Amino acid sequence: MDRSSFPSAPIREAIVPLPAMSAAAREGQDESPKRSWRGRLLWSCVVLLVLGAGLVFVGGSLHRREKESLPPETETTEREPGAVVVTVEPVAYRPVQRKVEAVGTLYGYEEVSIAAKMDGRVLRIHRDVSDHVKPGDLLVEFDPTDYDLLLCQAEKSLRVELAKLGVDELRPDFDVERLPAVVQAHERMNNAKLRLDRTRALARSSAATPEELTDRTVDFRAADAEYHNQILSARSLVATVEMKQQGLAIARQQLKDMAIKVPAPLQRVPGGESGATYVVSQRSVSEGSFVRTGTEVFKLVIDRTLKLKVLVPERFSSEIECGQQVQVHTAAHAQPSAGRVVRINPTVDPTNRTLQVEIEVANPEGKLKPGSFAKASILTRNDREVAVVPLDGLVTFAGITKIFVVEDGRAKELRVTLGMQNTEWVEIVRPSLPRGAQVVLSGQTALADGSPVVLRRTLPPSPSPSTHRTGP
Numbered sequence: 001m002d003r004s005s006f007p008s009a010p011i012r013e014a015i016v017p018l019p020a021m022s023a024a025a026r027e028g029q030d031e032s033p034k035r036s037w038r039g040r041l042l043w044s045c046v047v048l049l050v051l052g053a054g055l056v057f058v059g060g061s062l063h064r065r066e067k068e069s070l071p072p073e074t075e076t077t078e079r080e081p082g083a084v085v086v087t088v089e090p091v092a093y094r095p096v097q098r099k100v101e102a103v104g105t106l107y108g109y110e111e112v113s114i115a116a117k118m119d120g121r122v123l124r125i126h127r128d129v130s131d132h133v134k135p136g137d138l139l140v141e142f143d144p145t146d147y148d149l150l151l152c153q154a155e156k157s158l159r160v161e162l163a164k165l166g167v168d169e170l171r172p173d174f175d176v177e178r179l180p181a182v183v184q185a186h187e188r189m190n191n192a193k194l195r196l197d198r199t200r201a202l203a204r205s206s207a208a209t210p211e212e213l214t215d216r217t218v219d220f221r222a223a224d225a226e227y228h229n230q231i232l233s234a235r236s237l238v239a240t241v242e243m244k245q246q247g248l249a250i251a252r253q254q255l256k257d258m259a260i261k262v263p264a265p266l267q268r269v270p271g272g273e274s275g276a277t278y279v280v281s282q283r284s285v286s287e288g289s290f291v292r293t294g295t296e297v298f299k300l301v302i303d304r305t306l307k308l309k310v311l312v313p314e315r316f317s318s319e320i321e322c323g324q325q326v327q328v329h330t331a332a333h334a335q336p337s338a339g340r341v342v343r344i345n346p347t348v349d350p351t352n353r354t355l356q357v358e359i360e361v362a363n364p365e366g367k368l369k370p371g372s373f374a375k376a377s378i379l380t381r382n383d384r385e386v387a388v389v390p391l392d393g394l395v396t397f398a399g400i401t402k403i404f405v406v407e408d409g410r411a412k413e414l415r416v417t418l419g420m421q422n423t424e425w426v427e428i429v430r431p432s433l434p435r436g437a438q439v440v441l442s443g444q445t446a447l448a449d450g451s452p453v454v455l456r457r458t459l460p461p462s463p464s465p466s467t468h469r470t471g472p
Contacts, residue, residue: 083452086443088406089390091433096386096420099327100319100378104310106330106361108301108370110265112278114139116291117257118147125287127298131280135264139298140285142258151251158244161237170241176234185227192216192223260297270305270360279303281370301370306361308339310376311354319380320344326359327377330368337361337368341378387432388425393439394418404440404447405433406455411440413449 120142127139162168165179176182199216202208262278269276282299285291308328312320326339343358359376361368368374393403394416401418404411419427440447447453 083454084411084443084446085456086404086406086411086447086453087441087456088438089393089441091428091435091437091439092388092425093385093435094388094425096383096388096427098319098380098383098420100312100316100380101375102310102312102357102378103373103375104308106368106370106372106374107307107309108281108303109269109305109307109360110267110302111281111370112263112300113296114260114263114298114300115294115296116142116260117293118142118254119291119293120144120146120258121290122285122287125283125285127280127283129280129283133262133278133280133300135262135276137262139260139262139280141260142291144255144258147251147255147258151248151255154244154248154251158241158248161241161244164237165234165241170238170245174238176231176238179230179234182227182230182234185223185230189220189223189227192220196220262300265302269302270362271364276302277304279366303366303368303370304363306363306368306370308359308361308374308376310357310359311349311352312357312378314348314353314355316380317348317355320357320378325379326361327379328359328361328368329375329377330372332369332372333367336377337363339376386419387428389428389433389439390425390441391421391423392441393444394426395444403428404444406438406440406453409452409454411447411449411451411453413447 122140123143124141125139126141127133127137133139162170165174167174177186196213196216196219199208199213203210203213265276278300279302280298281301283297284295284299285297291297308326320341322341322344324341326341327336328339329336339359339361341357342360345356348355357376357378359378389403395402395404400415402413402415404413406412414431414433416428417430419429421427440453442456443453
């Protein structure tokens with residue numbers, strides 16, 4: 001449609017005037033946020049005060065009993081100005097077992113490496129790692145075919161030499177004079193000697209010529225030489241037979257070495273036959289593998305008795321003796337094992353100034369393992385009375401360790417040398433403390449040599465509520 005068809009009319013905007021606000025209303029509108037903020041702040045303060053009072057009340061009820069059980073800071077009597085309140089305890093005397101501690105490694109009482117004596121192929125393995133074996137038990141077998149043939153060859157060679165001697169067995173009382181060749185040579189020599197004797201008799205009566213005498217003499221000497229030659233040959237045959245016998249023994253031993261067995265220990269083992277039990281710690285071959293002479297096949301360890309080898313500082317050499325009891329501690333067991341000193345090296349290692357001590361440790365159940373790290377406490381002597389003080393009495397500063405004792409109401413500083421200690425007390429080696437000396441246990445930080453002190457009076461502990469029993 002054409003806009004020109006509408007009647008034109010002026011467009012007027014309707015402006016509605018707002019009523020004017022009074023000044024009082026505007027001031028009330030500005031102050032309403034301020035009143036809301038002040039109210040919230042006031043309520044927050046009230047809540048915080050209530051919470052603080054509750055916490056103070058609860059804390060006071062929790063700690064009231066502990067505060068009441070604390071001893072009074074001072075006695076009711078007057079004290080010197082500047083006096084320090086301290087807690088003391090008298091020096092105690094108790095018996096102390098002296099011991100020398102060292103660390104080392106556990107070894108088997110005897111460790112044996114079993115090696116192959118001959119070349120061969122492994123036929124069968126009878127034992128493995130962790131098996132317990134006794135002397136004579138079979139460990140491994142090698143293929144014996146080649147050594148069976150060598151044994152047969154040695155036996156036949158021996159029979160050939162025995163046949164030359166005309167015997168089946170060479171006995172210790174064998175006489176070479178009974179050999180046929182020797183007997184024949186001996187008879188020839190005797191016949192030649194008779195001829196020589198007759199010719200000499202005829203020559204004396206001029207019935208034989210000198211040429212005949214010379215011929216008989218030569219024949220006798222030849223027969224005599226032949227006789228001695230037969231004796232030497234017979235002795236050579238006997239020596240050959242003995243050599244063949246040794247060859248046969250070697251062949252038998254080689255065949256025997258095809259089966260490796262557990263050896264018997266050469267030295268005495270504690271515990272008798274049960275102590276000589278080995279355990280297989282290593283196996284180095286497998287079935288079917290070819291092994292050369294000298295190759296290690298098994299490693300055995302006597303583990304029912306172990307040896308602990310420790311290095312002890314030179315300064316303790318005069319305190320350690322054979323036969324002393326030892327407590328052996330390992331990381332795997334909480335309870336110590338018993339041992340004793342069996343050997344002390346007579347020389348000191350110049351590189352670290354220590355000497356080696358060997359400790360024998362009984363291990364009947366096999367709990368301790370060879371190769372383990374162990375700590376040894378060698379019990380040397382027992383002192384009946386040793387001065388000890390609580391650990392709280394020690395004061396250490398700048399590398400100096402000291403204690404304070406109370407004498408005539410004043411603290412006396414003593415630099416001390418410590419000895420043995422545990423979690424509760426420590427030994428005072430130097431200086432010598434008199435009996436009844438009072439050692440300061442608290443307040444040392446405020447003390448100096450000669451400072452006046454006041455002893456804190458301790459009260460008997462009040463019974464704990466948890467120890468009270470209620471009636472039924």
